[in-house]
Amino acid sequence: MKERCEIKLKKSTILLAEDEENLRNSFKKILLLYVNEVYTASDGEEAFEIYNRCKPDILITDLKMPKLNGLDLIKIIRKENENIPIIVTSAYTDQSFLLESIKLSLVEYAIKPIREINLSQLLESCANILLKNSKTIINLGNQNFYDYDNKNFISKGNNILLTNKEISFFEILLAHKGTLVTKSDIEDKLYIYEEAPPSALKNLVFKLRKKLKVDVIKSVSKLGYIIE
Structure with missing residues (x-):
C-alpha cells in the first residue's frame, strides 16, 4: 500500500455493519490495523x-x-453523501x-470471507477516494473558514463547534457552493429517517446563524439557501 494511503x-x-457477531468482532480487529477507529x-x-x-x-x-x-442503507446514505467510499x-x-449497485458507486462488492491481502487493496482504493475528495479547509471570505477534517467553523481564528445536524446542513450547502439549494432538497437529506416539523429547518438555520455570528448563509425567500 502506498505511504500516503496508509497515512x-x-x-x-x-x-x-454486520449482523453476525463473531464475524463482526474479528473483522473489526483486522480493520483496526489500518484505521483510527471502527x-x-x-x-x-x-x-x-x-x-x-x-x-x-x-x-x-x-x-x-x-x-x-444493506442496499436500502446505502441508498439512504447516498442521498446525503455522494462521496463516502462503500x-x-x-x-x-x-x-x-x-x-x-451500478448507480450506487461502490468501491467493491466483496464475497465473504475477504482475504487480508484483498482487504488491504480495497482499503487502499477507499483511501485514494478520500484523498481525491479531500477538501480540508474552505475559505469563505472575511477570515471565515470551514474545516472538513475537524467538522467545525473557524471565524477570525476562533473554532466554533457544530452539532451533527449543523454539520450536515453546512456540508450540503458547501457541496453546491455558489448555487441555490432548495428547502425540499435540504430536508430530504437532513431528515431522511425521521419526521421533522415544518419549522425544523428554519429553526436550525436560525440557531446556526446565531452561533456563527457572521452572515455566510444566504436565504432566498421561500426557495432555499446558498453559500456564495
Missing part, C-alpha cells in the same frame, strides 16, 4: 443511527441484515443487487 487511513474511521452495528437501522452520529469516512456493510438491509460484503453473489 490517510490511520486518520480515518470506518462504520462496519464503529460497529448489528443491523441497518443501528448502522444509520451511528452514521448520523459519528460521520465515518468509510462504510463497510453486509447485504443481508435485519430491520434495514464496500459491500456478502456470502454469495446477488445478481439483482449487482444491477442496483
Whole structure:
C-alpha cells in the first residue's frame, strides 16, 4: 500500500455493519490495523443511527441484515453523501443487487470471507477516494473558514463547534457552493429517517446563524439557501 494511503487511513474511521457477531468482532480487529477507529452495528437501522452520529469516512456493510438491509442503507446514505467510499460484503453473489449497485458507486462488492491481502487493496482504493475528495479547509471570505477534517467553523481564528445536524446542513450547502439549494432538497437529506416539523429547518438555520455570528448563509425567500 502506498505511504500516503496508509497515512490517510490511520486518520480515518470506518462504520462496519454486520449482523453476525463473531464475524463482526474479528473483522473489526483486522480493520483496526489500518484505521483510527471502527464503529460497529448489528443491523441497518443501528448502522444509520451511528452514521448520523459519528460521520465515518468509510462504510463497510453486509447485504443481508435485519430491520434495514444493506442496499436500502446505502441508498439512504447516498442521498446525503455522494462521496463516502462503500464496500459491500456478502456470502454469495446477488445478481439483482449487482444491477442496483451500478448507480450506487461502490468501491467493491466483496464475497465473504475477504482475504487480508484483498482487504488491504480495497482499503487502499477507499483511501485514494478520500484523498481525491479531500477538501480540508474552505475559505469563505472575511477570515471565515470551514474545516472538513475537524467538522467545525473557524471565524477570525476562533473554532466554533457544530452539532451533527449543523454539520450536515453546512456540508450540503458547501457541496453546491455558489448555487441555490432548495428547502425540499435540504430536508430530504437532513431528515431522511425521521419526521421533522415544518419549522425544523428554519429553526436550525436560525440557531446556526446565531452561533456563527457572521452572515455566510444566504436565504432566498421561500426557495432555499446558498453559500456564495
